[in-house]
Amino acid sequence: MAPRIALIAHDGRKQAMVALAQEFATLLAGCTLCATGTTGQRLQDEVGLVVERLLSGPLGGDLQIGARLAVGGLDAVIFLRDPMTAQPHEPDINALVRACDVHDVPCATNVSGARLMLRQIALQAGIG
Numbered sequence: 687m688a689p690r691i692a693l694i695a696h697d698g699r700k701q702a703m704v705a706l707a708q709e710f711a712t713l714l715a716g717c718t719l720c721a722t723g724t725t726g727q728r729l730q731d732e733v734g735l736v737v738e739r740l741l742s743g744p745l746g747g748d749l750q751i752g753a754r755l756a757v758g759g760l761d762a763v764i765f766l767r768d769p770m771t772a773q774p775h776e777p778d779i780n781a782l783v784r785a786c787d788v789h790d791v792p793c794a795t796n797v798s799g800a801r802l803m804l805r806q807i808a809l810q811a812g813i814g
């Protein structure tokens with residue numbers, strides 16, 4: 687089965703997410719991807735990836751991803767949070783990160799961690 691990865695970025699980190707996805711485009715094209723709404727739109731438009739777009743984060747997208755991983759539907763989460771900006775849906779963000787910890791799903795919250803995770807996924811999956 688292709689690795690199932692969720693991609694999420696706050697507005698201040700979306701450019702970094704696009705750059706990361708471009709760097710790992712070959713690997714990501716071989717994965718099953720989902721994303722919060724606006725992040726997914728940018729990944730489709732600017733990187734050309736096929737992404738299942740869920741709701742935007744403030745409208746419940748983080749909770750959808752948390753629910754999915756809680757039932758074993760995801761192998762990894764990349765969540766580029768903006769540490770400098772308060773978010774209206776902070777409880778949802780905390781719930782998603784907590785769900786990753788509860789279910790022991792790897793979650794990278796910055797670019798360096800995401801690179802390490804994606805390199806390992808590429809090795810294990812033999813792609814990228």
Ligand SMILES: O=C(CO)COP(=O)(O)O
Pocket residue numbers: 694695696697721722723724725726741742743744747748779
């Ligand atoms: O707010 C987000 C994550 O908490 C991201 O949502 P969008 O990708 O829709 O901007």
